[in-house]
Amino acid sequence: MSEFIIETNGLTRRFGRHVSVDHIDLRVPEGKIYGFLGANGAGKTTTIRMLLSLIRADEGSVQIMGRSLKRERESILRNIGSLVEGPSYYGHLSAYGNLKIICKLLELPEENIREVLDTVRLTPYAKQTVKGYSLGMKQRLGIAQALIRKPKLLILDEPINGLDPAGIQEIRNLMLALSHEQGITIFLSSHILSEIQSIADYVGIIQGGKLIFQDRMQELEKRNTVRLSIITDRPDEAYHALIRNGATTEKHGNELLVTVTGRMDQGEIFRILQPFSLQHVSEQTSSLEDIFLQLTGKGESL
Numbered sequence: 001m002s003e004f005i006i007e008t009n010g011l012t013r014r015f016g017r018h019v020s021v022d023h024i025d026l027r028v029p030e031g032k033i034y035g036f037l038g039a040n041g042a043g044k045t046t047t048i049r050m051l052l053s054l055i056r057a058d059e060g061s062v063q064i065m066g067r068s069l070k071r072e073r074e075s076i077l078r079n080i081g082s083l084v085e086g087p088s089y090y091g092h093l094s095a096y097g098n099l100k101i102i103c104k105l106l107e108l109p110e111e112n113i114r115e116v117l118d119t120v121r122l123t124p125y126a127k128q129t130v131k132g133y134s135l136g137m138k139q140r141l142g143i144a145q146a147l148i149r150k151p152k153l154l155i156l157d158e159p160i161n162g163l164d165p166a167g168i169q170e171i172r173n174l175m176l177a178l179s180h181e182q183g184i185t186i187f188l189s190s191h192i193l194s195e196i197q198s199i200a201d202y203v204g205i206i207q208g209g210k211l212i213f214q215d216r217m218q219e220l221e222k223r224n225t226v227r228l229s230i231i232t233d234r235p236d237e238a239y240h241a242l243i244r245n246g247a248t249t250e251k252h253g254n255e256l257l258v259t260v261t262g263r264m265d266q267g268e269i270f271r272i273l274q275p276f277s278l279q280h281v282s283e284q285t286s287s288l289e290d291i292f293l294q295l296t297g298k299g300e301s302l
């Protein structure tokens with residue numbers, strides 16, 4: 001069996017002439033949190049709808065838990081909990097009442113209700129009608145609805161959208177607990193880089209329907225570059241000395257910006273600059289936002 005719980009190959013969806021999802025090859029490792037990051041309209045929801053077989057793909061294939069979604073739709077979907085485009089519920093019923101309906105529909109034991117209410121910490125409010133809930137509580141009910149079937153895989157579309165900081169923290173902690181304590185794989189989408197950074201083990205970045213990055217979160221962070229900003233007495237000569245020795249260097253007026261790499265480390269840079277008197281040296285580190293801008297091209301950010 002594949003080590004990936006979700007694997008897509010060439011997955012594509014068009015709306016008219018617009019290619020919303022363009023040949024994407026997702027690789028989602030089992031037991032991890034995978035953040036699917038992209039600006040509004042990048043194609044996240046369309047991808048998720050295809051993963052859940054809510055819309056058909058024009059091209060490509062989806063394998064979930066090592067099985068073809070096309071051929072084994074029913075049995076695969078039974079093992080997936082999902083929350084797409086906000087929770088749906090009966091406002092005049094309690095959380096318990098809403099979950100009871102789902103249990104009946106899916107022929108699940110009613111004992112599951114207490115457990116999931118506990119997991120999402122709604123037990124104290126279980127008997128209150130949902131229409132009085134805060135947005136965060138409604139979202140937690142949505143996750144409880146997804147969890148009631150005890151899924152191996154949870155697919156959540158923008159689960160923190162519209163929540164206040166406390167609500168965001170709650171959902172974040174809940175996702176970490178589900179992943180670490182219950183081993184559930186979580187695939188979640190977001191347009192907020194810092195959100196994905198704070199919880200995801202893996203990240204996929206979608207832009208204009210194309211998957212432009214997919215790897216461990218650390219690999220994205222590793223693209224962080226450190227540069228030294230240096231001011232010397234003779235900037236032109238220092239610039240040429242650095243370039244001659246193979247250092248990636250930019251010159252802005254008197255300031256030299258030298259990229260630090262494994263081969264061109266700080267010691268090597270200072271060795272080259274020994275003949276010069278250094279008036280100022282400081283370190284500049286690019287943020288994840290900078291890396292994201294480098295990946296997606298200028299003028300577009302999340």
Ligand SMILES: Nc1ncnc2c1ncn2[C@@H]1O[C@H](COP(=O)(O)OP(=O)(O)OP(=O)(O)O)[C@@H](O)[C@H]1O
Nearest residue numbers: 015018020038039040041042043044045046047191
């Ligand atoms: N049913 C549809 N009919 C026509 N175009 C669609 C349809 N669904 C999505 N699109 C288009 O496909 C593109 C991707 O949309 P999608 O909703 O997947 O993006 P997204 O990344 O989820 O963004 P958002 O966070 O805004 O939902 C957009 O250009 C959107 O207009």
